Amino acid sequence: MSTPVNSLTQYIELYTTHKADINANSAPALNALRPQALSQLTDTALPHTDTEGYERTSIAEMFAPDFGVNIMRMNIPVDVAASFRCDVPNISTLLGIVVNDSFHPTATLHNKLHDGVIFGSLCKNATTHSELVAKHYGSLAPLTNPSVALNTLLCQDGVLIYVPKSVKLEKPLQLVNIFSSPAPLAAFRRILVVLEDDAEARLLICDHAQDNEQQYLASQVIEVIMGRNSIFDLYDIEDSSPNTRRHSMLYASQSDGSNLLVNGMTLECGTTRNDYNIQLPGSHAETTLAGMAIASGTQHVDNNSQVTHTGCSSKSNQLFKYVIDDNATGAFEGGILVAPGAQYTEAYQSNRNLLASTGARMHTKPQLEIYNDDVKCSHGATTGQLDGEALFYMRSRGIPESEARTMLMQAFMTDVIDTVRIPGLCERLHYLVDKRFQGGLRQCGSCGSSCHDTKTKQQ
C-alpha cells in the first residue's frame, strides 16, 4: 500500500507548479478558497483505513495512482449530445451534460428554463453571478475534511443550480456525468444547489463512464442550501464501470419547513464512497435519505451518512439497502446526532443487507448520538440471506431457483425505489434494477453511448 502522505503530495505538487493555469482556467470565486484549502492540506493526509469513519475505504489509496488532471480545460472531443441519450421514458427533463467536470448544456436548455433559474456551468456563473457563488461556495463543505480541501484546491468547474423565491420547477433537472478520456483521468467537480424560500426543484444525476477499460477517479462535492419551506429531490444514480473510483460528498443544510429527499443508487461501480452530511438547523424540516447498492465482482460500495438535528421538531428517515454478490464488499456507516435543544426530533435509520455469495462481505456501523430527552430515535441493521422458505415456496410453484432469487432480490429493493417522488422515474428504476439483477445491465437501457453493453444494445 502506498503511504497516505504520498497520494496527497502529488496533488499538492500539481497545484503549486500549475497554480497560475488552474486559476486562469477557473473563476475568482472558486480561486478564492484555494490558498485556504492548501494550508489545510499541509501536514495532513487523506483519510485511510486507520481513520475513524473510513475503516473500510481508504481514500488515500483511492487517490494514490497517477491520474491526469485536465487543468488546461482542453475540450475532449465527445459528441455527447448525439451519442448519449440517457433519457427516462415517460418523463421529460431539462438535461445538462457534464463531460469529466465541464458542463455542456443541451441546445435548447436555456430557453426552457424559468426566468431567474440558473442551471449551468459553475465556472461561468461564478463570473456572471459572482456574489451568489461567493456567498454559498464552500459555505457547507468544511475544508477541515482533507477530501473536501483537495476538491476545493483543484476544482475548476461544476454545476450551479439556483432557484429563486417561490419558483417551482415543473420538470426535473437532469445531469449526466460522463467520464471520457484517452488516459487515466481524475475529475474534481462541484455541484452547488441554492434554493430560495418556497422554491421547489428535482435533480436527477446519472454517472457514466465512456470507456469501461479506462481508469477514472471522480471527486465530487455537492452543496445544497435550502431556504424556508423549499423542496428538493436529489436522485444520484451511479452506473459507471469497474475501473471508476468515486468519492462523492454531499453537504446539505435545511431551513425551517424544508423538505429534502436524497436517493443514492449504486448499480455499477468500481470503488465508491458516498458521504451524506445533512444538517437540520431549521425547525419542522424533513429529510428522507435513501440508498441502494448492488455490488458484484470485486466492487466496493461504502455509504456514510450523518444526519445532524439541531432544530426542533424535525424528522429524518434513512433507509439503506445492499445486495452483495461474488467477492464484492459493502460498507455502511450511518449516524444520527441530536444536539442539545433539538426537542421533539424524530429520527429513524434502517440498514438491510443481503449477502448472496460466500465471498461477499458486509460491514455496518449504525450509530446514534442523542443529547436530548424528548426525542424518538431508532436504528436497525440486519445482514442475512434470502428467506429460505420464500425460495422454497416459489420453487414449489414451478419457478426456477435462479429466477426466484432474482424476484426476491428485486422485491427487497422495492422500498428504496418507492421513496422516489417522480412516478416515471420510479418505473424506470424498477426496470434498471431488474436488469441489473439479471446480469444484463451494463448501462441504462435506451441510451446510445458506446459504453453500452453489446447485449443490451441488441435488445
Added chain:
Amino acid sequence: MKDMTTDKTTKPEKNDSKNVIDNVTGNEYKYGFTTDIDTDIIPRGLNEDVVRFISAKKGEPEWLLEFRLKAFRHWLTLTPPEWAHLDIPEIDFQAISYYAAPKVKENPKSLDEVDPELLDTFSKLGISLDEQKKLTGVAVDAVMDSVSVKTTHRDKLAELGVIFCSISEAVKDYPELVQKYLGKVVPYTDNFYAALNSAVFSDGSFVYIPKGVRCPMELSTYFRINAAGTGQFERTLIVADDDAYVSYLEGCTAPMRDENQLHAAIVEIIVEDRAEVKYSTVQNWYAGDKQGRGGVYNFVTKRGLCRGDHSKLSWTQVETGSAITWKYPSCVLSGEGAVGEFYSVAVTNNYQQADTGTKMIHLGSNTRSTIVSKGISAGHSQNSYRGLVKVAPKANGCRNYTQCDSLLLSSTCGAHTFPYIDVLNDTAVVEHEATTSKISEDQIFYCNQRGIPTEEAVGLIVNGYAKEVMNKLPMEFAVEAQKLLQITLEGSVG
C-alpha cells in the same frame, strides 16, 4: 450480595413503598466509608523496580516475573486509547501507587486471626465472611485493595475438585494450571490497560472447575478499593473444563474520595466442550459527587474464550457506579455451536460517563450470540453502547441478535449507540435494533393517577425496563441491583 442482611430483614416490609423511598433517599452512596486498617502501600510511580517489587512481595516464580516485565515493556510503547466516546482527563500513571495491601498476619487460619477492623469492613458491606452467611451458600473471595483477603467454603469446594482461591495462591499451589491459561485470552499486548494490568496485577481470583463438575454454589468475588491514591489491578481467571458449570458473581465498591482512583482489571474465562460459565457483575464503584468530583475510573478488559464445542458463556452486568466506565465483556466463539450472551444495564447519573458494550466474535460454525443492552442516562451523564459483532469467513450458519435500548431521563444527558457489524460469511443472520426515548408522559400520568408519586413511578418504570436483564441475575444479586438502580437515579426526576 453486599447488602443481604438488610435485604433479608426488610423483606416483609418491602411492599411498604414509603420504606423503599426512605431507603432510597436516605443514602447517597452507602459504601462511601474508609476503613482504618494498616495498609502496606509502596511509593507512587511505576518502573521496572516496582514490577519486580510486586513480584517479589508475592514470592512469584521466575516465569511470572518475566510475563510482568514483558507486559511492562510493551506498555511503555502504548498510549491510552482515545476512540471511546468519553472525556477522560489525563491520567498521571506515575502518581498512582501500584501496590496497596491490607496488612494481615500471614495465612490466617481462622476468622479470629483476621484484622477485626477488616472483618468489620466486610460486615458493613454485608459480605458473607461470617458463619451466618455461610448458610446462604455463597463462596466468597474478598479482594481489598487488590489483595485477596479471605476465601470461604474452600474445603467444601475442594471435595469436588473445584479450585477457588486467590490468584497468588494459585500461582503457588497450581502453577502449571495458571501458566497454561494466564494471558491466553487477554494477552498483555491486547490494549493499554491490559498491558498495565499484566505488569502490575496484585491479586484476583482463580477458578478451575474440573471435568463434569457442576459447581454446587455460586462463587463470588468482592472488590474494594480502600487506600487513597492507589489503583486496583486485579486479575480473574476462570477455567471451566469439559461439561463443567459455574455461576460467578462479582461486586465492587470504593470509598468516597475527591480524587479519582483507577481500576484496571482483567477477567479471562476459558470454556471447554459443553461447559457453561455464567458471569454476573454488579458494579458500584464510587461514581463521584453530584458535581462530578472524584469517582473511580473503571477501565476493564473482560473476555471469554468459548473454545469448546457447544460451550456457553453468559455475561450479565449491572453498571451503576464509576465516574468513567470503559468496559467491553466479550466472547470469542471458536468452538462449534458455542453460545455467547451479553445482558447489560448501564445507569449513569450526574456527570458519569460510560462507554460499554460487548464483542461477539464468531469463529466457529453454528455459533449463536444474543446481546441485550439497556442504557439509562440521567443528569448530565453520557451513556454509550459500543459493540462489535463479527462473523469470520469460515463460520457458517451463525446467528446474532442485538437489542440496545436507551432511556433518557433529562434533557442534558446523552445516549449513544455505536454498533460495529462485520459479516464476512453469507450464511450468517445478524440483526441489530436500537431505540432511544424518554419515559412517556402517559405512563407517569397513569401511575400518578393511582397515587404513585412521580419519583417512585420512574423507579417502577425503569425497573420494568431493565427487567429483561435483571431476570438473568442470580436472586440475591437481582434484589441488590434493583435497589442500586433506584439509588443511582435518586433525585434525577423533576
